[in-house]
Amino acid sequence: MNKKVFIFIVACLLFMAVPQQSFAAAEYPDVNIAVNGVSLVGSEPLYVEKGNTLVYYRFFFESLGMTVDMNVELGRVYVFDSGEEEAKPLITLWLGSKKVMYKDKEVTLPAPVRRIGNLTYMPVRSISEMLGYQVKFNVDEQTILLTKTITDEGDKIRPLFDSFFKEGQINPSREIFTGQGWDIYTTIDSEMGVDFNFLPLKDSTVSVDKIGYLSDNKAVVRVAYKSASAAFKREIDFIFTVTKEKQDWKLARLYMEGPRYELAEGATAGGTVTAGQGGEAAAVMSGLDAYNQAWANGDAAAIIQSTSPAYISEFESETGLQFEVEMAQQAYSSEKQKVAGTYIPYLSADHAVVYAAELHKEWDDNDNLVEVPVDVMFRMDKTADGRWTVHSLLELVDSEMTITLQ
Numbered sequence: 001m002n003k004k005v006f007i008f009i010v011a012c013l014l015f016m017a018v019p020q021q022s023f024a025a026a027e028y029p030d031v032n033i034a035v036n037g038v039s040l041v042g043s044e045p046l047y048v049e050k051g052n053t054l055v056y057y058r059f060f061f062e063s064l065g066m067t068v069d070m071n072v073e074l075g076r077v078y079v080f081d082s083g084e085e086e087a088k089p090l091i092t093l094w095l096g097s098k099k100v101m102y103k104d105k106e107v108t109l110p111a112p113v114r115r116i117g118n119l120t121y122m123p124v125r126s127i128s129e130m131l132g133y134q135v136k137f138n139v140d141e142q143t144i145l146l147t148k149t150i151t152d153e154g155d156k157i158r159p160l161f162d163s164f165f166k167e168g169q170i171n172p173s174r175e176i177f178t179g180q181g182w183d184i185y186t187t188i189d190s191e192m193g194v195d196f197n198f199l200p201l202k203d204s205t206v207s208v209d210k211i212g213y214l215s216d217n218k219a220v221v222r223v224a225y226k227s228a229s230a231a232f233k234r235e236i237d238f239i240f241t242v243t244k245e246k247q248d249w250k251l252a253r254l255y256m257e258g259p260r261y262e263l264a265e266g267a268t269a270g271g272t273v274t275a276g277q278g279g280e281a282a283a284v285m286s287g288l289d290a291y292n293q294a295w296a297n298g299d300a301a302a303i304i305q306s307t308s309p310a311y312i313s314e315f316e317s318e319t320g321l322q323f324e325v326e327m328a329q330q331a332y333s334s335e336k337q338k339v340a341g342t343y344i345p346y347l348s349a350d351h352a353v354v355y356a357a358e359l360h361k362e363w364d365d366n367d368n369l370v371e372v373p374v375d376v377m378f379r380m381d382k383t384a385d386g387r388w389t390v391h392s393l394l395e396l397v398d399s400e401m402t403i404t405l406q
Contacts, residue, residue, distance in 0.1 A: 025048065025054060025116055026047060026048055027045050028046040028053060029046075031046050031053070031142050031143070032141075032142065033046075033060075033146065034143050034144070034145055034146065035064070035133070035146045035147075035214045036147055036148065036150070036212055036213050036214065037212050038212035038220045039143075040063045044059055044119060046124070047121060049111060050111065052110055052111040053124050053125065054111065054116070054121035054122060054124065055121060056120070057113070057120050057121065058120075061079050063214060063218075064131075064214050064215040064217075065215045065216075065218025065243050066079050066080060066090070068080070069089075070120070075094060075096065077092070077093040077095070077113070077120065078091075078092055079091035089101075090102070091127075091130075093113045093122060094113065095113055095115070096112055097112055097113060098110070098111065098113075100127075100130070102130050107130060109122070109123050109127075110123055110126055125144075131148075131215075133147060133148045134146070134148065148215075150213040150216055152211070153244075153249065154208065156248075156249050157221060157242055157249050158208050160176050160242065160249060160250075161208065161221075161223055161240075162206065163176045164251065165204065165206050165225065167200075168200050168201050170197055171197075176251055177250055177252075178243055178250040178252050180252070181243075181251050181252040184253060185251075185254070196236070198350075198351045198379065198381075198391075199234065199346060199351065199379075201227035201228060201234055203227060203228045204225065204226060204228075205225075205226050206224075207224050207226075208221060209222040209223065209224050209237075216244070217243055217244040218242070218244070219242050219249075220240070220241050220242075221239070221241075223238040223240060224237055225238060231345030232345050232346075232355075233261065234259050234261050235260045235262075236256060236257060236260070237257040238255065238257070239255040239257075240253070240254045241253045259394065261394050280347065281344055283388050284344060284347065284352045284380055285342060285344075287380060287390065288356075288378060288380065288388070288390060290302070290305075290306045291303070291306040291389070291390040294306050300324075300327040300328045304323065304327055305389075306389055306390060307323075307391075308379075308380075308390060309383060309389070310381055310391060311381075311390075311392055342354060342357075343355040343356075349382070350381065350382050351380065351381055351382070352379075352380040352382075352388065353378070354377065354378045354380055355375065355377050356377070357374070357375060358373070358374050358376055359371040359374075360372050376393060377393070377394040378391075378392070379393075
């Protein structure tokens with residue numbers, strides 16, 4: 001036999017002898033994981049193989065507040081409990097093996113830790129049970145439920161939010177954040193503070209609605225923030241992730257749901273600032289009228305001119321799109337809404353809130369087209385050259401909103 005042919009055949013046989021595991025696992029895209037009522041949301045799908053559900057190791061452990069380190073040369077994954085000061089790993093996984101070391105004890109998994117595509121996966125049930133979680137599968141919701149009794153440390157977590165909210169403003173200090181959390185806040189989430197602080201309402205309350213513990217060292221917290229002035233009320237729901245560093249809880253990340261507003265009873269009748277009072281108030285209303293007229297005319301250039309530069313900057317930062325290009329595509333003619341009344345419940349040197357009762361045409365129960373008053377409120381920003389521009393619509397308190405811990 002030709003020597004080259006012989007070498008090729010041997011090479012093929014050797015290749016066929018290596019288990020091609022990446023083709024054995026089936027993707028499980030519609031199944032989720034929830035830990036003590038908190039949904040874990042990741043971009044990597046679960047996989048199932050011979051009855052074993054496999055999860056991406058880094059996503060799983062970091063969701064529980066642990067840190068991971070992979071040694072590619074040794075083919076090992078080290079998992080550290082962030083609540084412990086010791087540098088010794090809590091768990092050691094071997095790639096391609098069912099062997100696991102947990103607290104210096106060897107444990108055998110029902111399926112090996114292995115690569116699927118470019119990621120490393122492991123069996124979720126056995127790892128979870130090893131960490132003390134009970135595992136059940138909710139067929140109706142297609143969710144793997146992990147539950148574990150964890151000591152409530154709400155008395156240590158709640159003071160974080162007193163430091164985060166100060167006199168009706170978001171102005172947190174470095175020491176209440178993790179190192180990474182502070183970096184995220186200062187580079188990404190700082191705009192949240194700008195959006196929040198434009199309206200200082202110092203009569204405020206902060207209450208922790210729910211704490212969902214993922215582990216002894218990580219939790220998700222839902223916080224209800226309410227503030228008010230003589231003119232109106234504001235409600236905002238925040239979702240915070242907090243982690244324990246040694247013995248101290250720190251903020252790791254936060255999410256702010258859209259604020260909801262409600263005019264105080266009698267505010268429009270007894271308010272101190274109305275559209276007809278003072279030149280500045282008139283300038284605010286002129287800016288809002290220019291914005292509405294620009295949309296009614298489908299004039300993209302006028303829309304851009306009457307939109308707050310702060311909003312344009314936020315839009316482009318969040319979407320990666322050019323506002324000017326988007327307006328050129330989205331601007332369209334629409335009927336200008338009639339306004340039954342306007343009111344300015346808040347006006348400062350740089351910002352204003354404008355209430356308007358717009359008359360929208362709707363069909364009633366008798367199929368008649370009638371005008372129905374709809375309450376809307378706008379945030380207005382004053383530009384450096386003195387123009388009043390529209391930043392955004394403010395969501396009213398009776399709008400639908402669903403908060404879930406994620």
